[in-house]
Amino acid sequence: MELLSTQHLLKEAYDPQNFRDIGHQLIDLLADHLEDAQTASKNVVLPYKAPEDELLFWQQHLQSSASPIDTFKTVLEHSIHIQDPRYMGHQTATVAPIASLAGLMSDLLNNGTGVFEMGPASNALEKLVTDLLSSHVGYDANASGILTSGGTLANLTALLAARKAKSKHDVWQDGHKNKLAVIVSEESHYCIDRATRIMGFGDDGIIKVPVDKNFRIKTTELENHYRKAVENGLEVIAVVGCACSTATGSYDDLEALAAFSKKHDLWFHVDGAHGGAAVFSEKHRHLVKGIELADSVVIDFHKMLMTPALTTALLFKEGKDVYKTFAQKAQYLWDSPQSEDWFNSGKRTFECTKLMMSIKVYIILKTYGIEVFEQNVNQLYDVTKDFANMISERSNFELLTLPEANILNFRYVDCKLEQDINEINTAIRQQLIEAGEFYIVQTTVGGQKYLRCTVMNPFTNKDHFKALLNEIENIGNLL
Template sequence: MTTNERLSKVYDAEQFRFIGKELIDVLANHLNDLQHQKEKTVYPNNSPEEELHFWQNDLEEKANPIATLTTLLNRSQQTQHPKYMGHQTAVPAPISALTSLVTNLINNSTGVYEMGPASNAMERVITDFTAKKVGYDIFSSGIMTSGGSLANLTALLAARKDKAPNNVWEEGHNEKLAVLVSEEAHYCIERAAKIIGLGDKGIIKVPVDSNFKIRTDLLPQYLEKAKADGLHVFCVIGCAGSTATGSYDNLNALAEFSKAHNLWLHVDGAHGGAVVFSKKYKSLTRGMEKADSVVIDFHKMLMTPVLSTALLFKEGNKVYRTFAQRAQYLWDSPETEEWYNSAKRTFECSKPFLSAQVYLILKTHGTDIFEKNVNQLYDSAKLMAQLVKNKPEFELTHEPESNIVNFRYVPHKKMSLNKLNILNADIRRRLVASGSFYIVQTTIADQLTLRCSVMNPLTSRKDFIELLNEIEKQAVSILDAAPMLI
């Protein structure tokens, strides 16, 4: 075959139709098998080396794309399985996957209007819709970014632009700047602070209370201490909610403190900001509407595939100043506020069509579907917590405020912390190796806990009961084999 013939084949529409039709059947069957648990394995549990070896060998093997894609399906983490209760990754609504197929094929890169007319307009619709749910008024505006980490970084840059004593973007740092944040904040906040050059001293971690919420009573003394150390604090960051426990900081108190000290208030609602869509749970984010900026991930509790994040600004015009920069080939005037040229306000130049999945979910399933999903996930977590409490050998680490449930297997109260940590880590290792469930673990105040994020609205009471029974079974077999652990 000539080069031209080969390249024509790459783009052949009929081949696309043929493979696409078959692929949809494969995916629908896969989804059905997972949802009805005919397929039992949630996680294939191959070691990284095994997996690498497999794909290294596979590359040179002849196979049609359907066979390869089926293998890929079966060797992956099955987030669509009701017994997936691991990290905070959404169970994507199938319509969002179909939408991704379309947005990937057209490949509009969104940064400038002409490279993404529908994309830029839809992005505006989705960010306006979400900003209204937060409680922002018409002066707010938003952008979409590839993920919460990037959105948090962008928010810190906007905060620095607005509150730092000099124009750091153009002049570099003249003063030592700092942010105040809960010690339970996601690691991307510290990373963002480091990226913008704040160093170790520039990220001031404030302790949390027994409910894992930032101690707002300590803020004045932490601010004073920072000043005494020669630091200029420009931003306070609230968690809504935190990653390990899903706890919501008192945003009203943070807003009051920020206002009193002329600080930017940023709220990391990457995970729990989704409750703004729920009448039942929205009160957890009371005060969020006073924040200068808010991040909400759609790819956590709002049913889209990774990545799709809204970064919202209370005063929409402020974000244009963040990246004021000349790029003649993209736009004529860096100063003009043009919502439709998304790259003016975000780090990304080429940017995926991030809003279409959200738009299609809302349009297909109703604009109240996020509310239904969030309510279901939060209610389910409360149910699971109750089931944990009903079992004498289990200990609930904290009452869940969100869909994150942390607990431990505690065969008897006198067991040492170290032994309990070993036991619970081993339980999780065995559970994951069995493939029957996927849960994760975290460490809270030196205690290793089993951690479930209830992400799938189809996960039922029966699944929770089976999980706890399976944990019990694994624990008994570990203790039978190693009685010295007790």
């Protein structure tokens, strides 16, 4: 009897008609959600609950009776709504719906990319997508790239390649013999610091160079920091440029960093996880001038390129460098660890069973063309400048700096006491997210708290900015 029951459950779990019925209901649910987000004037962006209350709800839900579609509805009701134009928080893409359907196909097919036989289409599409991105970066036919799960993993992989290419010793084979180091901006993403520590560089291994008033790395300080590092016995292997920085959206001078790297025979890496998407925009391409000189570049498709997370491209100017990074034997996967097989992506990345993330990018390109990326970048960057102008016109707000990208930092300054500003802005943000009508985040720059918006939705407009500023003023007046 137990065996029959198990067989019945398995048959039900894999039944095509059940899948069809529930799938149709789910598509309708999500399409209604998308339509509501774009047209309704008063929605909840974040249904805020305290973490322990949220956990308790789901613990109780697991014990209750609910159909699959009712469960999906409940998940939707308890999730942050990134498709809403009043979401201006973290750097998460407003996903093109067609790409989410590609994710469904990838999940059901469950094709990996580690070896060609397990993912013939996914490996071919990955090469096509990364080759196309390489050409927009400005690389030639010698370039090669991979897709991987996020900028953190991609930046770590790039620095491993830098170590392989520039360290005096083969760390992969013999372990560390020298104290290695990387030069970065003090505004670089925390994952660069994390990567150097994972690689065993320690505190001394990440050399943070100060930034100027616009939060770009001070290129005039590079020589001094490099010289001091060498005098202290460090072997500097790489320089990392921000395109753009996460906190402020500032672009480093990539041409100057490239020249410095060439002078000292260092690996030049560009963390363009967010702002590297400007390579698709003729209007904003100047921001990444010099990116084509980098030895490696990271760009997230899941930020400004409308793709579900996580879908990150890691590109190498010389494709052979990525093969050297992970050269090792795996007889059950491939015959030769030395051969450069683009179609066996497991040779070039941490990940082996990596799903078909390439189809999410490919379907956008195939359906709308490369121009849709340019339109999205232009829209997000341009409307953020409009937002900055609106803030500048209100005397009770202060901009940190004029935005170069779609990241904007500002604060409410109509406070009775100067020392209250940090406390007031923190409280304003907390009340905003608990009310749920808007979602923004905050950051600390120079010891000062700033409200931080990243405009990710192409349908966010001046009306939404005006409503947000009005609400901040209302909360500030009450506080």
